[in-house]
Amino acid sequence: MKTAANIIRRYHAISGLPTMAQPNAGQPVLENMQVLYKETPDEMASGLPVLLDAGVCIVGGCCGSTPDHIRRFRQVLQERQGVSK
Numbered sequence: 001m002k003t004a005a006n007i008i009r010r011y012h013a014i015s016g017l018p019t020m021a022q023p024n025a026g027q028p029v030l031e032n033m034q035v036l037y038k039e040t041p042d043e044m045a046s047g048l049p050v051l052l053d054a055g056v057c058i059v060g061g062c063c064g065s066t067p068d069h070i071r072r073f074r075q076v077l078q079e080r081q082g083v084s085k
Contacts, residue, residue, distance in 0.1 A: 001047030005054035018057040023047070025064030037064020041072035048076045 004021045011019050026039030044065065051059060059077075061069045 001050050005050045005056075008051065008054040008056050012055045019055060020058035020060070021051050021056045022060040022062040023051075023065075024062050025066075025069055028063065039064065039069075041066070041069045044069050045072040045076045048073055049080070052077075052080065 001021075001023050004023055008019045008021060011017070023044065024039075025037035025044050028035045028037055030036075044061070048059065059073060061073070
């Protein structure tokens with residue numbers, strides 16, 4: 001997510017428009033002729049603060065992310081905003 005955060009910072013340097021990031025659940029690996037994304041929801045969510053600190057306005061998930069990944073993102077966002085469940 002560090003690469004995405006750097007891109008977000010570059011956009012903010014030239015534009016005041018809202019930004020969005022949809023990271024993958026890790027780098028793809030090929031196993032038994034199947035593409036897999038192995039980052040767990042906790043691993044993926046651990047990078048979310050870097051994106052938020054870079055100024056991202058909208059976050060989501062792309063390749064390999066599951067509803068569990070998105071739920072974990074929501075938990076991180078709620079914790080950051082001091083919102084209880």
